[in-house]
Amino acid sequence: MSSTQTAASLWQSTNEELKNLFPADVYEMWFSELVCTVETDSKLVLTTNSEFNAIWIENNFLDIITQQARSFAGSALEVKIEVEKTKDAEVVSKSASNDRDASRLTDAGRQSPDLRHDRPVTQTAPTHRTLINPSNTFDNYVVGSGCQLAHAASIAVANAPGRAYNPLFVFGETGLGKTHLMHAVAHQMLANNPKARIAYVSTEKFTNEFIHAIRENKLSKFRQYYRNVDALLVDDIHFLSGKESTQEEFFHTFNDLFESGRQIFLASDRPANEIERLENRLISRFQWGLVTDIQAPDFETRVAILKNKASSMNLKLDDEIMNFLAERVSRNVRRMEGALTRIAGYDNLIDRKLDLNSVERLLSDLLHEEAVSKVTVDQIQKKVSEYYKIRFSELIGRRRTSAIVFPRQVAMYISRTLTSDPLKSIGDAFGGRDHGTVIHACKQVENMMEQDGSVKRGVDYLIKQLSKERS
Numbered sequence: 001m002s003s004t005q006t007a008a009s010l011w012q013s014t015n016e017e018l019k020n021l022f023p024a025d026v027y028e029m030w031f032s033e034l035v036c037t038v039e040t041d042s043k044l045v046l047t048t049n050s051e052f053n054a055i056w057i058e059n060n061f062l063d064i065i066t067q068q069a070r071s072f073a074g075s076a077l078e079v080k081i082e083v084e085k086t087k088d089a090e091v092v093s094k095s096a097s098n099d100r101d102a103s104r105l106t107d108a109g110r111q112s113p114d115l116r117h118d119r120p121v122t123q124t125a126p127t128h129r130t131l132i133n134p135s136n137t138f139d140n141y142v143v144g145s146g147c148q149l150a151h152a153a154s155i156a157v158a159n160a161p162g163r164a165y166n167p168l169f170v171f172g173e174t175g176l177g178k179t180h181l182m183h184a185v186a187h188q189m190l191a192n193n194p195k196a197r198i199a200y201v202s203t204e205k206f207t208n209e210f211i212h213a214i215r216e217n218k219l220s221k222f223r224q225y226y227r228n229v230d231a232l233l234v235d236d237i238h239f240l241s242g243k244e245s246t247q248e249e250f251f252h253t254f255n256d257l258f259e260s261g262r263q264i265f266l267a268s269d270r271p272a273n274e275i276e277r278l279e280n281r282l283i284s285r286f287q288w289g290l291v292t293d294i295q296a297p298d299f300e301t302r303v304a305i306l307k308n309k310a311s312s313m314n315l316k317l318d319d320e321i322m323n324f325l326a327e328r329v330s331r332n333v334r335r336m337e338g339a340l341t342r343i344a345g346y347d348n349l350i351d352r353k354l355d356l357n358s359v360e361r362l363l364s365d366l367l368h369e370e371a372v373s374k375v376t377v378d379q380i381q382k383k384v385s386e387y388y389k390i391r392f393s394e395l396i397g398r399r400r401t402s403a404i405v406f407p408r409q410v411a412m413y414i415s416r417t418l419t420s421d422p423l424k425s426i427g428d429a430f431g432g433r434d435h436g437t438v439i440h441a442c443k444q445v446e447n448m449m450e451q452d453g454s455v456k457r458g459v460d461y462l463i464k465q466l467s468k469e470r471s
Ligand SMILES: Nc1ncnc2c1ncn2[C@@H]1O[C@H](COP(=O)(O)OP(=O)(O)OP(=O)(O)O)[C@@H](O)[C@H]1O
Pocket: 136, 140, 141, 142, 143, 144, 147, 172, 173, 174, 175, 176, 177, 178, 179, 180, 181, 269, 305, 333, 334, 337
């Protein structure tokens, strides 16, 4: 039997199965254009023409594709997703082939050009532009696994505003580069079209301007500005929480922009459905386009970021110091920058070369804060097994009885909540499970916590205990 023949029919069967497993629109969007380019008994390479699709498929569907392919092959073959390089324009026309995007394009095509002609250039535009930090560009953004998708989506949006992914909703903890990406999008849009009207605004500023406009009777001017930009980039959108009138105003701003095909890019510290006291109609709108998170950078990415930042500060540090910083300052990139700025200031004052000891002394308070804020997956596993009275080895083992599966899922959920470890390493710590299993566990626990008060109390108690231990 020729291996090519086996693999070709293998991909066909797998493909058919994916068609059965997923709703038609999901299949159409992610799988219909996958092409099988390498076919052997041990490997299946599937190619797509967009980097974004490749990342998305790899993050979300690789496990299931592999599982299906293996079940047909009867062997542990490996599936790879690769990109056939094309221009972003093609990425856009591809996503526009999906029905919803196509209708958006029609709207944009019908309304946008006229509006663009008629709209006066508002005076306020330059004010907003000056808030865009010149060094927050795509060139200065270090792409690691935790921000790969957000980065690829931002590039797609910058090159095809209103058409690629609208809205783009990026969430993640503080200091992980959400604002940087928004600014980079603004720079890129302006580079593509210097006349583009782009409003970058924090939610706080939007709220204050709105209140001011009401007080000063200038609501129509406020609306004229925000509803006539080509792209609206709103930072810290979670601050809309509880602000009913601002939510109402933002709802209409959103609709106006969306319906006329203008780009909306929102950044938040949490997913839309976790923003308390946010109207449902806004939550659902925020989920219409593409939602993606940014996770804390892994060690290698931290080293790369530190090297970039140090070189932009003209600061030369030994690898030993770089590795030390990447190891010890891992909570957020802003803190890493803070550490470097402090080192650079000190470096300017002394004549001799900086060594590790002086860096450690210089940053002692910051390093202390970092150390106490860390709780490890190992500590979590121990605490959870004690609490549910099961053995540690059972918690990370293969048994699937409910008395063990539940605590295991709780431990995964807490690991995800209290550490910034990537999904993969959390899965690894639980006997080599994949990232999909961790995501599934977190969802299960979240659902159970919602439905059952005693589960919630148990999990909250464990989180409290672990947080106490680390401080
Ligand atoms: N991947 C990265 N590559 C290079 N610089 C980064 C990266 N991520 C973050 N930074 C830098 O870290 C600093 C903090 O990032 P930024 O302000 O974008 O974070 P944020 O997620 O918006 O935080 P917040 O939620 O507090 O507003 C910035 O100076 C930014 O340039």
